[in-house]
Amino acid sequence: MIMRFMAFTLYDSHPCYLKLFTGGDGEQQPCWLIMLEVLDNLPHDLIYSENQASPWMEVWVEKQLDREGLSELYKPLQDSLIKRCVEILELDKSNTRQKSIVSKAWSKLFPKPQRCWLPTGCMKLLEVLHAALPKMSLIASDFSFLPDVKIPGERAPLVSTKQKDGRSSDYSNYLDAKGDADIFFPTDFWLLEQIDHYCSGWLKLPRDKSSPQGKKRRTITLDTSSFMEEFGLPSKTRTKDGYNPLLDDYKNTKFYLSVPTHNTK
Structure with missing residues (x-):
């Protein structure tokens, strides 16, 4: 799964490979990590x-x-x-x-x-990444909510399958989903930020107060339209009738940005 969204190919001699997959000590260099629609597929x-x-x-x-x-x-x-x-x-x-x-x-x-x-899969992933790449800058984009979810529970997934006629059918019980069902989880971006700070060592749980505190990270969550207005070129994608896919589509998605800082206060 990690190989799917790393922004570069990890060869067996790469220092990040040594740390991530063998437990060795890799060289700690600044890098960018981009995860697009990865969190919704991680185990919960x-x-x-x-x-x-x-x-x-x-x-x-x-x-x-x-x-x-x-x-x-x-x-x-x-x-x-x-x-x-x-x-x-x-x-x-x-x-x-x-x-x-x-x-x-x-x-x-x-x-x-x-x-x-x-999102325990997300938490485990961030623990590994922060241990291996403490100077990484992270960009993650995913669904902030999913429509017509029938399965009960907070942050419940959308579980869907396609019928023989091509139509999609959503399950109301995840136990009924077998074989080729698709599972999508919405991302709680507030919780993602807390987990990110915890895995980086900045956020401490009550029972972890005695351990040394890590360095603080700068984080921000943006709607996709706000992210594209700030970092994209929406003027290049506007159509003649005024429609702009970068700003008008993907209303149920957000971007999460997390970068390291030397500020420990």
Whole structure:
């Protein structure tokens, strides 16, 4: 997957190859990394909560001998990658560990199951990239939202397949998707920024306060039209009737820019 979006070909003698694929120490040089519609295809993990006050649980998929289809199984959080992603997700919430009595009572009277898809594949990828290329400048573009998603849950994917007549059909349950189904995840760009800062060592989780802090990165998220107006040549793509594909299309996509800085404050 990494070879798909690296802006250059990594030969086995390249220092970045040595670091990324063999664990060796490569020469740390500034570089640009461009990821276009990569994040929507990376693996995600699903977590579940019985109500607003219950703890998150991992969702496992199992195949039972007495059933034809697949079913979900809920287990306490144990995967370290999922745990860290949940902690990052809840950094902007106040008093997440101390639920009020009123909140707990309300959740029991009116329970509302919670389902949340976590971009753990993105987090693992950024951990590897920041370790191998700490001076990289990153440009990522992807879907900020997807229309007509039928699968429940925050940041839920669009799961679709094509029928024999060429028409697309969307699934309402990801467990029903088999074989040639396409899966697209929307990107939560706020969460992407937090994960980026965490993987670079700048953002610290409560249990990581004792470890040294990394260098801060400059980051910004732009709508595609704003990005093209700033860095593209929209005057060259405007048609006679005023339509401009660079500015008028791709309304559900955004660009994320992240560059290193020597400023540690």
